[in-house]
Amino acid sequence: MPLSPLVARYDHVLLDLDGCVWVDQEATPHAREALAELRAGGKRLAFITNDARLAPEEYVRKLWSMGLQASLEEIVTVGSAIQYVLAGRPRRPTFVIGSAAIFRHVADAGQRIVNGTDRAASAEVVVVAGHDEFTFDELRTATQAVLNGAEMIAAGRDRTFPAADGWWPGTGAIVAALEYATERTARSVGKPDSILFQTALDRLGDGRALMVGDRLDADLGGAAAAGLDGAIVLTGVTTREQAEAAEDPAPVAIADTLYALVTA
Helix, strand or coil: CCECHHHHCCCEEEEECECCCEECCEECCCHHHHHHHHHHCCCEEEEEECCCCCCHHHHHHHHHHCCCCCCHHHEEEHHHHHHHHHCCCCCCEEEEECCHHHHHHHHHCCCEECCCCCCHHHCCEEEECCCCCCCHHHHHHHHHHHHCCCEEEECCCCCEEEECCEEEECHHHHHHHHHHHHCCCCEECCCCCCHHHHHHHHHHCCCCEEEEECCHHHHHHHHHHCCCEEEEECCCCCCHHHHHHCCCCCCCEEECCHHHHHEC
16 A cells, blocks of 8 residues: 555654554554555665653564664664763762663663662662653652752653553653652653654754654654654554644544554
């Protein structure tokens, strides 16, 4: 089946994962066919996510487990953005809220992780990323560190993300608790910040790019911040009514699924 006239105009397509390509452990309807059509049409792809729970190679394995082909170079995670921001800075004691993947990104950036030591509450940097084992102890220690002057770097502000049994709290829920407790504001490096998009564009090279996602704030707003067109699919957070009412930016297209957007 030929590509839709909209998608045919672009050289590259940036794809959100949660709510666009998959929901929890299930691919969205005909996502495999959508990706196959994009590749057959010569489009270069990048998969972009604010979900900080997995490492890039784990995302590749998850995509393949669903029958969705992807390479490591096509995966652009918020963990990579955190590593980019921290790399090149002086080595500072850092307290991390996040998965094993985020710990690795922080360590690879050359920072000294102080979780589990007597320096944790006096860390100079607090990195915040949602993960499944989040505890009150983490929130307490991070609050103490920020009140002691630590810089706060967040993986994003997504309030929720879609799962098989409904909506789960995202990184933004933890960030909101920390900001409320400390009356400080975190620096967010996930969508809608442009860092993730610029990282993807650097990998894709020259050409016109379209961002496809399910969130007006993170996906559409982030695309606009990076100077890209954005389209919304309705398999995740946003309803058709919300998408049609969106302004500044408005989506260039609204579709029920990624497959419906991609095909004529």
